[in-house]
Amino acid sequence: MKIPDIGKTIFHNNNKNSVPIEPNEGSEKFFDAKFNDMEGLELEKSDTTPPQDKVTVSTTENSRSITKTKYIGEEPVESTETRKNGTIKSTTKQLENGDFEVVVYRENGSVYSKSIYKDFYQVFLMDEVRYDEDGNIENKIYRNEEGQMVNEGYKDGKIYLKDQTDGMSVTRLEERTVYNKDGSIYIHTKYASDGSITESKKNKRTDDPDYDKFYKENLDGDFDDGFVQGMSGSCYFVSTIQSLLNTEKGREVLKNSIDYDKEKGLVTIKFLGAEKEYTFSEQEIQEATGRLSSGDPDFAALSLGYEKYRAEAQGKVIDGGFPTEVMKALTGDEGTSNIIFGVAMPIDKKMLDTMAKNLLTGNHAMVVNTVESSVDTEFSKEDKALGLENSHAYSLKDIDDDFVYVTNPSTQKTIKLSREKFLKSFITFADLELK
Numbered sequence: 001m002k003i004p005d006i007g008k009t010i011f012h013n014n015n016k017n018s019v020p021i022e023p024n025e026g027s028e029k030f031f032d033a034k035f036n037d038m039e040g041l042e043l044e045k046s047d048t049t050p051p052q053d054k055v056t057v058s059t060t061e062n063s064r065s066i067t068k069t070k071y072i073g074e075e076p077v078e079s080t081e082t083r084k085n086g087t088i089k090s091t092t093k094q095l096e097n098g099d100f101e102v103v104v105y106r107e108n109g110s111v112y113s114k115s116i117y118k119d120f121y122q123v124f125l126m127d128e129v130r131y132d133e134d135g136n137i138e139n140k141i142y143r144n145e146e147g148q149m150v151n152e153g154y155k156d157g158k159i160y161l162k163d164q165t166d167g168m169s170v171t172r173l174e175e176r177t178v179y180n181k182d183g184s185i186y187i188h189t190k191y192a193s194d195g196s197i198t199e200s201k202k203n204k205r206t207d208d209p210d211y212d213k214f215y216k217e218n219l220d221g222d223f224d225d226g227f228v229q230g231m232s233g234s235c236y237f238v239s240t241i242q243s244l245l246n247t248e249k250g251r252e253v254l255k256n257s258i259d260y261d262k263e264k265g266l267v268t269i270k271f272l273g274a275e276k277e278y279t280f281s282e283q284e285i286q287e288a289t290g291r292l293s294s295g296d297p298d299f300a301a302l303s304l305g306y307e308k309y310r311a312e313a314q315g316k317v318i319d320g321g322f323p324t325e326v327m328k329a330l331t332g333d334e335g336t337s338n339i340i341f342g343v344a345m346p347i348d349k350k351m352l353d354t355m356a357k358n359l360l361t362g363n364h365a366m367v368v369n370t371v372e373s374s375v376d377t378e379f380s381k382e383d384k385a386l387g388l389e390n391s392h393a394y395s396l397k398d399i400d401d402d403f404v405y406v407t408n409p410s411t412q413k414t415i416k417l418s419r420e421k422f423l424k425s426f427i428t429f430a431d432l433e434l435k
Contacts, residue, residue, distance in 0.1 A: 076120045092120065099126060104375050110135065112375040133381060143167060148174060173317050178231045180206040187231055187291050195311030202290060212290025216282065219297040221260030227295035229409040233319030235393040237306055238409035240326040242395040243365035249434035250365050253330055258298060269305030273332030278305045323367035323393065323430035335432030344428045352419065356399035358431060366396035368406060369428045387415045388425060
C-alpha cells in the first residue's frame with residue numbers, strides 16, 4: 001500500500017525514518033489528541049482525578065471480598081476490605097504523620113495483625129505485631145536504630161527468638177538470639193555476609209537441661225538415635241534426613257555420608273553429590289548441639305557439615321532452604337517438586353495419589369511444606385496442639401486411602417491427617433527416587 005506524501009510528518013524518538021500522517025478531525029476525537037504543527041501529536045491526559053472523598057468499590061475474586069477506598073484529592077487515605085460473608089477483613093487508614101496503619105481481622109472479629117507502612121499500597125513495612133486467637137502477641141517485626149529488620153517470636157506472651165536481618169535484604173540473617181522462658185539468653189549467634197558464623201555463645205538451657213546434652217557415647221558414625229531440630233530454621237534439612245531414613249536406600253546414602261574416627265575424636269561428613277567433605281572435632285559437635293539439633297550427636301555433625309557447605313556454596317546460613325538442595329548435595333539428584341519457576345503448583349488429589357504410589361515402592365524420600373501464615377491460612381489452636389506449624393517442613397511417612405502421615409522435625413512425632421486436611425494445609429513437596 002502506497003502512502004500519499006501529504007500532510008504533516010511526525011518524528012518518533014528523532015528517528016528520521018518517519019511516516020507522513022495527515023491529521024483529520026476523526027483522529028483527534030478517537031485518540032483524545034490535538035495536532036500541533038510544531039510538536040506533532042499531543043496526547044491530552046484525561047481528568048481522572050477522583051473527587052474529594054470519592055468511594056470506589058471493587059471485587060476481588062480470589063479472596064471473594066469487597067474493597068472500599070476513600071480518596072482525598074488523588075491520594076487514597078482509607079480502605080476497608082470486607083469478606084463475602086460481611087465480616088471485616090482489614091482496614092487501612094492514614095495517620096497524622098503520613099504513615100498508614102493496617103489492621104487485619106479474623107472472621108470472629110479478633111485482631112490478627114496490626115502493621116504500619118510508609119505507603120498505602122503496603123510496600124514499605126515499618127513494623128507489625130501479630131496476635132494469636134487469645135490476643136497474645138505471637139510475632140513482632142520492626143526496624144531498629146541500626147537499620148536492621150528485627151523479627152521477634154513469642155510464646156505464652158514471652159519472647160523466645162529474635163532474628164536481626166539486613167535492612168535492605170531481609171533474607172540475610174545477621175544475628176539470632178534465643179531466649180529461655182525466664183528471659184535469660186540461651187544462644188546468641190552472629191553471621192557474616194557470606195553466611196559464615198563470626199561469633200556464637202551458648203549459655204545454660206534453663207527450660208530443659210537435657211536439650212543440648214552431648215551424648216558422647218552415641219557418637220558412632222550412624223544415625224541410630226533420636227534427633228530433633230535445634231534452634232535454627234533448618235526444618236527442611238531435618239525433614240529431608242528423616243525422609244531418607246524412612247527408606248532402605250536412603251539409610252545407605254546416609255551411612256556413606258559420615259565417618260567417625262574414635263581414636264582421634266573426629267567426624268568427617270561427606271556430601272557425595274556435591275563432592276565436598278568437612279571434618280569436625282567432638283568439641284565442635286558439642287557446641288553445635290542445641291543450636292543445630294538435639295539428640296544424636298551424629299546428626300549434629302551432619303548439620304554442621306551442611307551449614308559449612310551452604311555458606312561455602314551459596315553464601316547463606318542454614319536457615320530457610322529447600323529439601324531439593326539437600327537431596328542434591330547428598331546424592332547428586334535433587335528429585336522432583338511442584339515448584340516450577342519459583343511458583344508452587346497446588347497439590348491436588350491426583351498428585352497426592354501419585355505420591356502415595358511412589359511411597360509404596362519403598363524407594364522414595366519425600367518432604368512436604370505447610371502454607372505460609374496469613375489470616376486465611378493460620379492454624380487453629382487445635383492444629384497447633386497437634387503439631388502443625390505454618391511455613392514448616394515435614395517428612396512424609398505414609399499415605400493410605402483416607403489419611404496422610406507426616407513427621408514433625410521439631411518433635412519427631414508423626415501426625416495423622418485426613419486427605420482433605422492435608423490438601424488444605426500443605427503447599428509444596430519434594431520427591432527423591434533413590435536408585
